[in-house]
Amino acid sequence: MANGSESDRVRELQARLQQTGHFSLNPTGYYGSITVTAVSSFQADRGLPATGATDTVTWQRLVGVTRKPTRDELRPPTTRPVAKPDPQCMEGRVMCISKSSRTLTWMIDGKVTSAMDVRFGSQYTPTREGTFLVGWKSRDHVSTLYDTPMPYAMFFSGGQAVHFSADFAARGYEGASHGCVNVRDEKKIASLFAQVRTGDKVVIYW
Structure with missing residues (x-):
């Protein structure tokens, strides 16, 4: 997966990156500049080449430190996480x-x-x-x-x-x-x- 990709697998990638604290938005399924930055940050933290593209090694490393996202985590109602109510x-x-x-x-x-x-x-x-x-x-x-x-x-x-x-x-x-x-x-x-x-x-x- 790389910049411009759009799929359910990208949505899962974003949800898993969110678990690690590298992706601050909710999953959209589109691999844009924000996802590139998040993947680069994750790669740098794990000692991998910070390319911003998700190769097999990056994906396996991410899966190894995260759990399978729930349906609600994959398809939340808003682009950004809902704030704590006033x-x-x-x-x-x-x-x-x-x-x-x-x-x-x-x-x-x-x-x-x-x-x-x-x-x-x-x-x-x-x-x-x-x-x-x-x-x-x-x-x-x-x-x-x-x-x-x-x-x-x-x-x-x-x-x-x-x-x-x-x-x-x-x-x-x-x-x-x-x-x-x-x-x-x-x-x-x-x-x-x-x-x-x-x-x-x-x-x-x-």
Whole structure:
């Protein structure tokens, strides 16, 4: 396996590297620059040539110091590991949103029921932090200020809302919102939109 590879075996490689502390993201199945760096680091630690490519010796050495990843470890719900919930998230119905991990977890009475990748506003249009309530919902909302679609919008502070972003889905973290909490996965935000009620809590924290 090497840079550009994409397979379930790459996903297992990343999960095993995660166990050793060399891979900080969740498995994606794509062997990109982050995986190359992680493999190089593992190789250097084991006295192997730090090529960044996974040859037979590197794979065998990795398998020898790790256990077989579980299904949940291989296919986690978010790109980055979900952060420890803020204490404000532990009671009631809460969209618990971590800026540090860039994840949203939907929690009911302290239990995580779903999780998804999110992104935030830029330094010029920052997403507000704190504890809020969902004020209103709009399934097919279009921003009157920016004239852009905001599907599955759940407003929590003025014009700021949690909503699906086609731009986020296409460009990933290269872009930013105008202050809203963008969700990458349309199926997950559609399911979340159906569950969230007006008055449910929104906690945004680092």
